[in-house]
Amino acid sequence: MDRPGRIDVHQHIVPPLWAGALAARGLDSGGWPIPDWSPSGAIAMMDQQGIATGVLSVTAPGVHLDGDAEARTLARAVNEYGAEVVKDRPDRFGHFASVPLPDVDAALAEVAYALDTLHADGVVLMSNVHGRYLGDPDFEPLWAELDRRQTTVFVHPAQPPMPRLPGTPAPLADYVFDTTRTALDLVLNGVMRRYPNVRVILSHGGGFLPYAAYRFAGLASIAVDPERNDEDVLRDLKRFFFDTALTASPSALPALLAFAEPGHVLYGSDWPFAPQEAGTYYNHHLETYPHYAPGQVEAIDRGNAEALFPRLAGPSLSAAVDVR
Template identity: 65%
Template sequence: MTSPARIDVHHHVIPPAYRRLLADRGLDAGGWALPDWDKGSTLAMMDTQGIATGVVSVSAPGVHLGDDREARTLARSVNEYVAELVKDHPDRFGQFASIPLPDVEGSIAEAAYALDELHADGVVLMSNAEGRYLGDPAFEPLWAELDARAAVVFIHPTETAMPMLPGIPAPVIDFTFDTTRTAVQMTLNGVMSRHTRMKVILSHAGGFLPYAAHRVAIAAQMIKPDLTTDGVLNDLRRFYFDTALSASPTALPSLQAFAAPGHILYGSDWPFATIPVGSYFNTHLDGYQNWQPGQLHAVNRGNAEALFPRLARA
């Protein structure tokens, strides 16, 4: 194990009340059954995988299940549960607070409560909210609030607005597409250029964004002539990228070639990714031959310390 001190920015929690509600509604994570989760098993996994701290978040479908009032209540319940987990184990856990988008007013209020009162390390957004992607102009007040707070924002994919392929749950392929789709819309609609204080992490190495970034930058000028190739690429490089399910021999070269220095972060996707799955990708991450000196340590820990100063070690 190269690093016994990883900071895992793609690490999920499934609070019991949240699990019961999803079960009652017949909901899952995009056609993927919710795995078991408990604190003891999570800490044991972290120890075997060299993870010092997991910055936890709720995965798809998030906390907005169709009703704004219910979503506000559910977000508060989830966030207070996780805050207690962090309070009990501040060195082992961090918190991305859930907010009830597309309810913009409720999302701003919950983000303020979570960041100011619960001292969350950031917030998590699903890649789309009832089919509306995160570059939607209606969400601009939320971005302005998060930018004013220099917040760390973790974007996690959810089901696309399109039907799933028959027999193929959304996490297999649709999640990567949805992450790419929302990141491109955010960039071309100016979210990333207007709001430069916040830091935005994309799941799963940004979907296929690193691979397609130059295509996006060139093609975008055909519909928005005021854009430039360098301008679009610079805005796309403002994103951070986690390695969850993506530290592979084919994905790592593209990610390394595209991401800005310091913008690659370790991710496990626990518990949706089991220990054998995590070990598979960790082996490729640690064994990748093209890291620059110090870069693997930065991916495992150092880059996250810059985003979350409270987790930095002397």
């Protein structure tokens, strides 16, 4: 069937300077190799997968690789590279700006530059930065500014502060765990309650948050904060948005759709770190799932993202794409 192309909120960019910085330090993405990337390669993939626009972000380990000064320089270079890609093809690309946490002052400065000068579509945050999770009280000024600007924030997992399972790259298990961990940290530290104007997208269907949300809500009110009842915690957990990257499987997709609020599920591919074959597999399940509410599949493909990214709203910026 033909319909307006998808908006992919979980698509990665690999700026050459960033890839070089990782290579110089012997780093990769949690044991996962850094793939080649080019705008033309991304567009070719999108044309094959029924994607009109990819909102690009740098993946783990982000831009704070060692010192604060180097992180500020790398964040600026990464964001300017992404802005140039978008400027050349605004119909096919958007981008989330990277910030050099845990340096909060530098992160605030980069948010201002990226949103006001580069016109980024939002901000990407790693799930933890050198072991510090996103509900850390020291990060409060950043959340306050993101809330003031009504920013869309994309949370991408990083390696948690523990050894990886032997022979197991972090994307296989640890990334799913760390997304869940930082989401719970944001809720239990009150960030989601205090800053209602921030729209937070969790990668990979929120890890195992949808599956375990009622467990979290019930136990948190007993063991963490007796002043908050189950419904309070659950309400904050339901504020999150979720992408479908590596998640639209026969078991995970029903759980995600059962938990997420209407309008809170967004299409994601995780390309090029997830191979195109994975995109084909998960797209098939997205397209053939038999229990959608009327209009829900179109909302996941595009409509829900249009609400978060106003410049992408309206008719598809490219021709309708065959997404069979």
